[in-house]
Amino acid sequence: MKHGKNYIESKKLIDSTKQYDVREGLEAVLESAKAKFDETIEVSVRLGVDSRHADQQVRGAIVLPHGTGKTVRVLVFAKADKAREAQEAGADFVGDEDMVKKIQTENWFGFDVCVATPDMMGVVGRIGRVLGPKGLMPNPKSGTVTMDVAKAVHDIKAGKVEYRVDKTNIIHCPIGKKSFGVDKLEENLNTLMDAIIKAKPAAAKGTYIKSLVVSSTMGPGVKFNSLKF
Helix, strand or coil: CCCCHHHHHHHCCCCCCCCECHHHHHHHHHHCCCCCCCCEEEEEEEECCCCCCHHHCCEEEEECCCCCCCCCCEEEECCHHHHHHHHHHCCCEEECHHHHHHHHHHCCCCCCEEEECHHHHHHHHHHHHHHHHHCCCCCHHHCCECCCHHHHHHHHHHCEEEEECCCCCEEEEEEEEHHHHHHHHHHHHHHHHHHHHHCCCCCCCCCCEEEEEEEECCCCCEEECHHHC
16 A cells, blocks of 8 residues: 555654553654544454354443534434434434435435434334444444433433444544644543443453554554553
């Protein structure tokens, strides 16, 4: 893979043989983020689990103290009073059968997160095949299937992120923007790591946090000392 001039210059700032402590590592990530836009800072955590087994899945959601820096568009499937609650809480789109039809006929995906009340899951299930692969299917474990739609919308708008181990046993999750600075990113990172550690499956054996790498959108990865968590 060929890298641009900025990436090559940024790479020189990172000691690839070193595992950085949290604060020093975040400073290195920010120093190496040289793009002209406000880059997203993302964490990649390799876990000592086997995601092929149901009892070793790691999944959850957490509200980051300082949010993600991203404007999130929320679609809520609800009716009557719950639909009104969602609208009042700031949901961008609210509906039921009409929204299902819009997605089916127009291939519309103008939203980032989907929330549904439990009674609507039969309706939402009809578009599960298109929502699922995009990671948009509401799920009770992530708090997106709930009767308290107002809280769900508020949390998502406030910076709620979902973390989930993938097929390679890695969790990828944003913790903010370059403009946040070290202090806010450190708080967000600690909050995320606390949640991941608490979500450790009983069936997981050996070292749980195998490696931790943080990077900006266009910058190189920085290895962190995972023993600090």
